[in-house]
Amino acid sequence: MKTSAEREGQEPDIPNDSNINLGIWIFLLTEAMLFGALILCYSVMRILHPAAFNTASHLLDWKAGTLNTAILLFSSFCMAVAVRASGKGKSKGTSVLLLVSASLGILFLAVKGMEYHSEWLKYLFPNDEFTFAGPDSAFVKLFFNAYFILTGLHAIHLTFGILWLSGLGIASWVSPQFHRRYPNAIDCAGLYWHFVDIVWVFLFPLLYLVGGS
Amino acid sequence: MQGVKSDLFVFAGLLMLLIMTVVGSYWPLGEGLLIWSLAISSLKAYLIIRFYMNFRAGDRATKLFPYLAGVGLFILLLLVSTDFLTR
Incomplete structure (x- = not known):
């Protein structure tokens, strides 16, 4: 007995397009709840200790944060164009744009790595060696706990995205049939990539700018 | 091509909003800065969901x-x- 996909001439192992889209949106919903809860925890701590959090926020490099935001926004633009190119069956163009988006993600991580390094050298990493000479040292440390958890989790998500986009970019370059066989693969990666961008769009002002420049 | 143009406009809009976020942090808004920052972030998120994630096409x-x-x-x-x- 033939499945509905076989009767419609599709390959039987590929799920329906709308089901794949629905699946990725459900996944993004769970991710939104994860980051939403963490951001809410951070906001409550900030309301309780505004002076310490403002002081700690000034210790971050807002220029690096602004640069990273611009990098991620540009990568989102490249990703959106890649999805359009994929829809038109332009496999080489799609591949290049996916790899550019992934490279911008790597650039983001490099800038973030330099920031982490600088904070480590200033003894701002919240371990036993944490040092802050000003008042409310314990709450400044609390800010850095939240900062490293939020940005670290975001960086892990971005790393998955980079691997995903790189894999798709290479597959798309090697096999021009890739788009026909997996029409939704690049759409789904695009949705994930834009979601990671949105998370950063909220993290940047909350962590870097909320203390005022 | 039309689609790429609109994506480019959205990108320009997002960069403008980024500049507004940074400039806003220099204004003496006090606690209002948090609301200002979150309002702009929400607008950026809306643009990304609406145009880049093709929300209306689903x-x-x-x-x-x-x-x-x-x-x-x-x-x-x-x-x-x-x-x-x-x-």
């Missing part, structure tokens, strides 16, 4: 989930606020 079931995420986050905020304000 079917009804798919469109339901971004709204559900919003409702879920609102319930989370409501419960935490209630707990926070009544302590």
